[in-house]
Amino acid sequence: MKKTLLISLLAVSALFLFSHQSAGGNSRPPLSGRHEFTAGTGIVPGRYAFTYNHEMPFEYNSLHGAYMKSRYYEREYVSGVWSLGYAYNFTRVFSLQAHLFYEAGWIERFSRETDMMAARSLDSYLTAMASFRVNWFNRSSVRMYSYAGVGLSLNHNYNDPIGDPGQGPRFNSLKAAYQLTPFGILVGRRFFGFAEIGIGHYFCGLALGAGYRF
Amino acid sequence: MESHVKYILAAALLPFVWSCEIYNDRDELQEPAYMVVQPVYGAYVYEMFKAAELSYFFQQYQEIREDREAAVSFATEYFGMERNWDYCLFYEEAEISGIGRILLNDDGSFTVDPSITFYRFFPSVGTFTVTSEAPGRFIISSDAADGLPAGSVVSSVLCDDGYVTLEDFSLSLDIGEFRLDVVSVDGEPVKKLVAPDSIESYQAVSGSLSFIYKEYDGFEDEFELGFGEDCVTVSRGSSSVKCKPLDRYEKKYDYVIG
Numbered sequence: 055m056k057k058t059l060l061i062s063l064l065a066v067s068a069l070f071l072f073s074h075q076s077a078g079g080n081s082r083p084p085l086s087g088r089h090e091f092t093a094g095t096g097i098v099p100g101r102y103a104f105t106y107n108h109e110m111p112f113e114y115n116s117l118h119g120a121y122m123k124s125r126y127y128e129r130e131y132v133s134g135v136w137s138l139g140y141a142y143n144f145t146r147v148f149s150l151q152a153h154l155f156y157e158a159g160w161i162e163r164f165s166r167e168t169d170m171m172a173a174r175s176l177d178s179y180l181t182a183m184a185s186f187r188v189n190w191f192n193r194s195s196v197r198m199y200s201y202a203g204v205g206l207s208l209n210h211n212y213n214d215p216i217g218d219p220g221q222g223p224r225f226n227s228l229k230a231a232y233q234l235t236p237f238g239i240l241v242g243r244r245f246f247g248f249a250e251i252g253i254g255h256y257f258c259g260l261a262l263g264a265g266y267r268f
Numbered sequence: 269m270e271s272h273v274k275y276i277l278a279a280a281l282l283p284f285v286w287s288c289e290i291y292n293d294r295d296e297l298q299e300p301a302y303m304v305v306q307p308v309y310g311a312y313v314y315e316m317f318k319a320a321e322l323s324y325f326f327q328q329y330q331e332i333r334e335d336r337e338a339a340v341s342f343a344t345e346y347f348g349m350e351r352n353w354d355y356c357l358f359y360e361e362a363e364i365s366g367i368g369r370i371l372l373n374d375d376g377s378f379t380v381d382p383s384i385t386f387y388r389f390f391p392s393v394g395t396f397t398v399t400s401e402a403p404g405r406f407i408i409s410s411d412a413a414d415g416l417p418a419g420s421v422v423s424s425v426l427c428d429d430g431y432v433t434l435e436d437f438s439l440s441l442d443i444g445e446f447r448l449d450v451v452s453v454d455g456e457p458v459k460k461l462v463a464p465d466s467i468e469s470y471q472a473v474s475g476s477l478s479f480i481y482k483e484y485d486g487f488e489d490e491f492e493l494g495f496g497e498d499c500v501t502v503s504r505g506s507s508s509v510k511c512k513p514l515d516r517y518e519k520k521y522d523y524v525i526g
Contacts, residue, residue, distance in 0.1 A: 117304055117389055117446065118483060124298035130291035166298075 094263020
């Protein structure tokens with residue numbers, strides 16, 4: 055996760071540099087981009103913050119369960135949250151956004167004796183979200199804004215029983231998703247970078263990304 | 269030139285999308301026997317030490333019970349603190365809060381009702397029956413008649429020199445899904461220091477117990493639990509695993525199992 059953050063910061067800083075280079079002379083007319091496309095990531099991912107649905111394969115409340123558990127070790131992964139967004143600016147102040155983002159957490163369990171995989175558990179979310187944005191500070195290369203959104207997540211979930219990797223039942227379900235971002239800042243002209251602070255199923259904490267508008 | 273760099277940066281981000289490992293317990297110590305020994309020690313071995321301490325006190329107290337002043341001063345010295353002896357020390361009964369209640373029976377034996385702490389997975393003893401063989405020597409037992417429905421526990425006990433030794437400790441339980449047999453390992457005496465003040469630490473300091481744990485669906489585990497200064501050791505054959513001490517409090521007194 056630290057590497058992801060570092061690379062994201064480097065990418066965003068690099069794009070700031072590039073957008074300044076393409077700024078040109080003082081006589082440019084003010085930018086009135088109606089369309090924006092973005093790609094971003096969040097720290098920490100929203101569903102991770104609200105915890106994934108991973109079922110425990112062992113009954114922890116029994117001696118039998120304790121003996122079973124000692125025969126396996128587990129490795130837990132999280133993908134991070136990755137989003138693509140589009141915004142339509144009605145006016146300088148009001149915008150409508152659409153985001154598509156993905157996040158997954160998974161656990162792999164291995165036998166201590168043979169190091170072979172014994173079970174896998176996955177909880178993944180593909181979310182489509184619409185949000186309403188207010189751009190309360192708007193200059194040609196800096197904008198500050200807030201937005202709130204609701205969406206639907208397609209959740210794919212499975213928990214293999216121990217000893218049957220790949221054989222557990224799969225579940226797909228639709229879940230509601232929310233996001234509240236009280237503060238966001240966008241820097242750049244055509245190409246821009248952005249940073250946001252918010253809480254919800256998209257991210258809890260900080261979101262970073264870059265985009266292009268015209 | 270600009271666009272090339274941007275594409276390179278975008279491509280560099282991709283590998284970090286996958287396989288971000290956040291937890292791995294491959295190298296963590298796993299000793300499931302610890303979950304067996306901790307409640308067994310607390311529910312039976314420690315309780316037996318408590319019963320021995322109370323019995324040794326009460327046995328000596330019986331000699332001097334007529335002399336109230338001497339009796340109260342002996343009790344205060346034995347348990348290390350002033351208690352309201354008028355409310356808990358009588359000729360045929362004594363109640364020491366935090367340790368238990370002891371009664372003198374008509375036939376000269378004692379019944380000890382320990383202040384029970386409940387432990388997972390194993391039933392608590394009801395009471396102990398204590399028969400005294402000589403000064404400082406007892407047989408302490410508990411079974412279904414004493415309120416332990418799932419089996420029996422018995423040991424011969426020697427109290428002297430500030431230690432309590434559980435010789436010939438034997439526990440046998442049948443819980444329905446599994447059975448457990450625990451015996452002292454031959455040849456090693458068990459000793460415990462009788463605590464002059466409040467008993468907060470109860471781990472034995474030496475000796476070992478042999479455990480046989482059998483689940484009815486076929487799974488079995490056999491191991492020895494050894495007691496040492498700062499930890500306990502679980503040994504299976506030639507390999508042993510050091511585990512954290514069974515008691516959570518600062519160790520003040522010396523308990524021994526053999």
